[in-house]
Amino acid sequence: MKIYYPIIYEGKRPNENPLYLLSYLRSHSDIAFSTHTLTPQNMSELENSEDNYILLSVTSLSPFYKFHHLLMMLRKTFRHIKCKIIVGGAVFYILNHQDVLKHYPEITHICVGKGEEVLKAIIEKNLPRGVYSAQNFDRVQKYLLIPEFAVKDVVMLTFRDSRCSWGKCLFCHHQTRCMYPNKNAADVAHEVMHYIDAFGTRYFYFFDNHMEPETLAEFLEILFHRGYAKFHPQFYVFGIRVDGNLKALNPILQKWPKATIDGIAWGVEFYDQEILDRFKKGTSLAQIDTALDFFPKYGTVNDVYILLGLPTITQKNIAHHERFIEKQYNNIFRLMTSFFLFNDGLKISEHSDEFKINKLDYQFTLQDFFMYAVDIPPIRTVYTDFTSWDEDLQKYASRGETFLKYLSLYQKFNKIGTCPRLSFLDEKTHTILKKIRPDLYFG
Structure with missing residues (x-):
């Protein structure tokens, strides 16, 4: 299983939330996975398989257009996107989830709230498409960032x-x-x-x-x-x-x-x-x-x-x-x-x-x-x-x-x-x- 993630810049700083989620998954799950950064330059190399995942995080409205353009590039590169796409970040507290899924049918899962346990459950239990609130999952366990996913x-x-x-x-x-x-x-x-x-x-x-x-x-x-x-x-x-x-x-x-x-x-x-x-x-x-x-x-x-x-x-x-x-x-x-x-x-x-x-x-x-x-x-x-x-x-x-x-x-x-x-x-x-x-x- 491969997990792909881009680093979306929000202003001058990168949104490195995926690195925290991946550190948590590596620390608290027995699922074997490899990770790969996703950029416009290497998008065509993505292994478009139902076994793989793409993580996207947006914390505010301003960088949403970058999120939009990334999904449009995926849509253009692959006629049919088979990877499961999990999106999260604070912006999804204020957006209409049905509208998001309507306009971006490639998205399979929306996480609202803290994503650590939600991501773990989606991958371990192969949860169906839908909107998932962290409030309905277990509390996050203690963890640290690991060297593989060190923030800059x-x-x-x-x-x-x-x-x-x-x-x-x-x-x-x-x-x-x-x-x-x-x-x-x-x-x-x-x-x-x-x-x-x-x-x-x-x-x-x-x-x-x-x-x-x-x-x-x-x-x-x-x-x-x-x-x-x-x-x-x-x-x-x-x-x-x-x-x-x-x-x-x-x-x-x-x-x-x-x-x-x-x-x-x-x-x-x-x-x-x-x-x-x-x-x-x-x-x-x-x-x-x-x-x-x-x-x-x-x-x-x-x-x-x-x-x-x-x-x-x-x-x-x-x-x-x-x-x-x-x-x-x-x-x-x-x-x-x-x-x-x-x-x-x-x-x-x-x-x-x-x-x-x-x-x-x-x-x-x-x-x-x-x-x-x-x-x-x-x-x-x-x-x-x-x-x-x-x-x-x-x-x-x-x-x-x-x-x-x-x-x-x-x-x-x-x-x-x-x-x-x-x-x-x-x-x-x-x-x-x-x-x-x-x-x-x-x-």
Whole structure:
């Protein structure tokens, strides 16, 4: 049995998720298989057999056109594709699976969620075509990347998985079941020591949505005690809650070289207490300020994630948010913005009347995302267009009209970054934004 996989670049970095899945399969399955990278140059050499598999991973919408072109090349190279094609990645949380299978009939299996146990079951049990959710499979067992599938740049780590620890914000999805095994500080420290010793890895990315400062401090203490500070490893943390006990990190960070924690991602959402309370964020403005003040002295940059376009926000709220950016500007490395999108899976959908949301009969598609600029099928997303009552305008406003209320933020602060296409805005709004921030539309 042969397993083929491409490495699809998402921006400047390769999506190396297949290497994790293959490491897991090699470590926890008795199935014999060989692996082969798949490129446009060697595609004709692929052994087109029902015994073989192709793994494709896409984590976001932006590189989906590369995924599309790869499937089109396979279709062109082989009149009938016999290999089983397994696709996965975060993007499949938000795409209509039946549309995907309709437009890409070559795909045999869609994995939604963590793919390790799903892939293992598909191959070991020869599962039929279909859509498989990781939530319906066993939890992932502990494993390490193996030399055969060593990643080149950044090793992904987690203590407690990327599940949500709030479980109450009205504007967010909530993954409450951990699919990865919970690991303590010593477990993860030994993983890092292994990667430094075996692969020479120097950069690590924690994707925990909620990392406890005490656990991070203990982890760094173990590495320091074992002498690994001399290798100058760096860690990006995504993320710590602003209400965590950050002072627990002071003693160990004072020992390590600066910028050992290279960056921190904070889910601030919106700097206005009225709005945070209304949407049940459960944090305070004082906690946000304390968090952003804490890390810069250790050479760590703050990436601040903010959510614009929530229903009921007024110009008064926006002005308060703007003053926050001005006050904390020197402490912020990047302001990563997203624009609120409505779907029936959000808790806010249960409160549409309270928030005066008028759901429209239009489902955004991939063609909307790519602004009809590339040849891509009209695969529906989970996102629905809507209008909402605007107290300033005294009417139900479209999403484009709502976005224009935030235009001054984009004009004033160059650190504000976003992928405008992810907002699913209308052409008129894109034209206005592009005039004042053409840098957001590169590529």
